[in-house]
Amino acid sequence: EPEVTQTPSHQVTQMGQEVILRCVPISNHLYFYWYRQILGQKVEFLVSFYNNEISEKSEIFDDQFSVERPDGSNFTLKIRSTKLEDSAMYFCATGGNAWADTQYFGPGTRLTVL
Amino acid sequence: AQTVTQSQPEMSVQEAETVTLSCTYDTSENNYYLFWYKQPPSRQMILVIRQEAYKQQNATENRFSVNFQKAAKSFSLKISDSQLGDTAMYFCAFMKGTNAGKSTFGDGTTLTVKP
Numbered sequence: 001e002p003e004v005t006q007t008p009s010h011q012v013t014q015m016g017q018e019v020i021l022r023c024v025p026i027s028n029h030l031y032f033y034w035y036r037q038i039l040g041q042k043v044e045f046l047v048s049f050y051n052n053e054i055s056e057k058s059e060i061f062d063d064q065f066s067v068e069r070p071d072g073s074n075f076t077l078k079i080r081s082t083k084l085e086d087s088a089m090y091f092c093a094t095g096g097n098a099w100a101d102t103q104y105f106g107p108g109t110r111l112t113v114l
Numbered sequence: 115a116q117t118v119t120q121s122q123p124e125m126s127v128q129e130a131e132t133v134t135l136s137c138t139y140d141t142s143e144n145n146y147y148l149f150w151y152k153q154p155p156s157r158q159m160i161l162v163i164r165q166e167a168y169k170q171q172n173a174t175e176n177r178f179s180v181n182f183q184k185a186a187k188s189f190s191l192k193i194s195d196s197q198l199g200d201t202a203m204y205f206c207a208f209m210k211g212t213n214a215g216k217s218t219f220g221d222g223t224t225l226t227v228k229p
Contacts, residue, residue, distance in 0.1 A: 031215055033215060033217075035217075037157075041221075042205070042219045042220065042221050042222060043159070043205060043207075043217075043219040044219070045216045045217060045218070048214040048215045048216060050214070055214035055215070056214035056215075056216050058216075089157055091159055093159075095215060099211075099212070099214055099215040100147060100209075100211055100215075102149075102161060102164055103161075103209075103215065103217065104161065105151075105158070105159035105160075105161075107156070107157075107158045108157055108158065108159075110157075
């Protein structure tokens with residue numbers, strides 16, 4: 001069964017450093033999402049992406065965050081200057097042919113900012 | 115804005131018994147979707163079940179079924195014949211039909227299945 005993959009599984013970085021989290025969607029999916037989950041808290045929406053542009057973003061997704069799909073396969077989330085409070089699990093999710101399609105989540109990247 | 119409330123932070127059930135997890139939501143929308151996701155200790159998010167608001171029939175997936183009460187804005191998950199592998203955090207989620215796929219999650223319910 002096709003699945004969403006994410007790399008790395010765990011990233012440790014120093015405060016102020018840039019990180020790029022990568023996601024490989026299910027091959028025929030057109031809709032892409034990033035969510036985050038701070039340890040012990042609920043899952044929070046960050047951004048949705050379709051047709052090479054952001055469709056919606058939350059208030060969490062400020063100027064420090066960006067997304068792109070540079071090569072038509074990987075879908076990346078970049079955090080330019082990490083803060084301690086960015087420490088969380090970051091989930092990529094992808095959906096098929098419409099916004100209403102079920103979102104399939106990747107295994108997550110655990111980001112630790114020191 | 116939509117809100118999703120899971121009023122049971124923790125629940126436990128004996129193996130082979132049935133348990134129901136509750137979820138309520140608040141919306142003025144008529145076109146939306148509801149989901150239950152399972153998050154085991156590995157923290158992977160696994161879709162358990164999906165319900166379209168326009169469907170009156172409650173969704174079922176093997177041992178998992180929902181009780182969708184649209185007027186009451188309630189979406190509970192029933193797990194029958196509970197298994198040890200069902201031990202996980204369960205999240206209820208709401209997605210508007212026209213909102214670029216943004217899903218709003220509840221706080222989660224930690225379910226422990228006891229042998």
